[in-house]
Each structure stands twice: as C-alpha cells, then as structure tokens.
Amino acid sequence: AQKVTQAQTEISVVEKEDVTLDCVYETRDTTYYLFWYKQPPSGELVFLIRRNSFDEQNEISGRYSWNFQKSTSSFNFTITASQVVDSAVYFCALSEAGGYNKLIFGAGTRLAVHP
Amino acid sequence: DVKVTQSSRYLVKRTGEKVFLECVQDMDHENMFWYRQDPGLGLRLIYFSYDVKMKEKGDIPEGYSVSREKKERFSLILESASTNQTSMYLCASSLGDTISYEQYFGPGTRLTVT
Numbered sequence: 135a136q137k138v139t140q141a142q143t144e145i146s147v148v149e150k151e152d153v154t155l156d157c158v159y160e161t162r163d164t165t166y167y168l169f170w171y172k173q174p175p176s177g178e179l180v181f182l183i184r185r186n187s188f189d190e191q192n193e194i195s196g197r198y199s200w201n202f203q204k205s206t207s208s209f210n211f212t213i214t215a216s217q218v219v220d221s222a223v224y225f226c227a228l229s230e231a232g233g234y235n236k237l238i239f240g241a242g243t244r245l246a247v248h249p
Numbered sequence: 250d251v252k253v254t255q256s257s258r259y260l261v262k263r264t265g266e267k268v269f270l271e272c273v274q275d276m277d278h279e280n281m282f283w284y285r286q287d288p289g290l291g292l293r294l295i296y297f298s299y300d301v302k303m304k305e306k307g308d309i310p311e312g313y314s315v316s317r318e319k320k321e322r323f324s325l326i327l328e329s330a331s332t333n334q335t336s337m338y339l340c341a342s343s344l345g346d347t348i349s350y351e352q353y354f355g356p357g358t359r360l361t362v363t
Contacts, residue, residue: 143289167349177258179339179354186349225291234299235280235343235350236307241291 136161138228140240147216148248155211155243157226163187167229168202168209169237174222185209216247252276253355255340261361268327270358272340279345281323282352283307283315286337298323330362 137160147153159168170182183193185202193200197214213220223242230236256271274281280299284292284307294307296315304315312334316324323342327334337359341352 169351177357181351184349184351234297236297237352239292241289
C-alpha cells in the first residue's frame with residue numbers, strides 16, 4: 135500500500151536557524167512523483183516542488199532545498215536561515231498509481247519560526 | 250495563474266441540514282478533487298472527478314456526494330450534516346491524468362456543524 139509519513143508533527147525554531155522537514159514514503163511503483171506543498175495561515179496549499187522517481191538530484195531554490203534518496207525512501211525538505219514567513223504547515227505527497235492524478239498526503243508538519 | 254475559488258471561507262450549519270460547498274476553477278482542468286483536512290490526519294480524499302458528470306469515490310466518501318455538471322464547477326454535498334463532518338474542506342484541480350501534474354488548491358471552507 136502507498137503511504138506517506140511525516141513523523142514530525144510540530145517544529146519550533148528561532149529565526150535564522152536551519153530546519154529539515156522529514157518525509158518517508160512507501161510505494162511499489164517504479165514510476166512515481168513526490169511533491170511538497172506549503173499551507174500558510176491563509177489556508178490555501180501552495181505547490182513548492184515536484185520530483186520524479188528517476189531523478190535523484192538534489193534541488194535548491196533560494197533558501198529551500200530538497201534531498202531525495204530512493205535508498206531510504208525519503209524526500210526531505212530543508213529551509214536554510216528560516217524566516218517568520220516560513221511559518222506554515224508543510225505537506226509531503228506521493229502520486230498514486232492508477233491515474234487520475236491522485237495524491238496521497240502525509241499528515242503534515244507545522245513549522246513555527248519565532249523572531 | 251490558475252485560480253480555484255470556493256464559495257465560502259467559513260460556514261456554520263445545524264445537524265441534519267443539507268450543505269452545499271461549491272468550487273470553481275478557471276483553467277479548464279479536467280480533474281477536480283474534494284478533500285477534508287483534520288489535525289494529525291493530513292488531507293483525505295472524499296471524491297474526485299475526471300470529467301463532466303464523472304465521479305469516483307475517494308478514501309472517505311461516506312456521508313458525502315458530489316456533482317459536476319460543468320467542467321469548471323465541482324460541488325460537494327453533505328446530505329444530512331453531522332457534527333463529525335466539522336472540518337476544513339479543500340477543493341483542488343489539476344490539468345490531466347498524468348501523475349506528474351500538481352494540484353492547485355482553493356482557500357478552503359471551514360465548516361462547523363452544531
């Protein structure tokens with residue numbers, strides 16, 4: 135069965151600290167996609183990144199970076215020099231087999247960045 | 250930019266009422282989804298639709314129905330609202346059935362059933 139686990143329920147850091155959000159997934163598919171979404175207090179989920187199962191290159195976008203490791207079935211997200219605006223709930227998601235573009239979401243990690 | 254709108258941000262209904270949640274997307278997306286979000290459970294799929302008048306059950310369809318009469322509009326219906334349906338409801342849409350497409354989300358409707 136496909137599953138996404140985000141073991142960290144809540145993380146609290148002080149501004150400028152680095153923080154890593156963990157995501158572990160389970161799937162039997164050889165072709166799949168992984169996603170990260172951000173949900174700020176306004177409520178709307180915002181797409182951050184997509185990664186396919188054949189591309190294990192790490193990705194960096196400004197202060198955000200993602201580490202995809204198939205060997206450990208993990209797709210972790212690091213924020214460098216965190217800022218108060220990074221405070222949000224972050225969701226990791228896995229594309230579900232069978233088409234229709236369905237996603238399986240983890241439970242989410244609430245990140246609080248304090249000044 | 251893709252825009253997904255939901256009819257209400259906050260809604261308070263009484264037990265037993267019929268409740269309609271409306272979602273509209275403006276990018277001609279084929280797929281539309283309804284989720285509920287509860288603390289510690291993430292997003293759970295209620296129903297989705299891959300074409301007009303087509304619908305499929307998600308993981309938690311009990312107590313809900315949906316309607317998609319036009320491509321841009323996807324409605325979630327609570328036939329007889331119950332207190333355990335108090336939740337945040339999120340609508341999303343995506344371009345097609347390829348697994349690489351991201352979903353675009355609306356702002357959510359926080360429903361309270363008293």
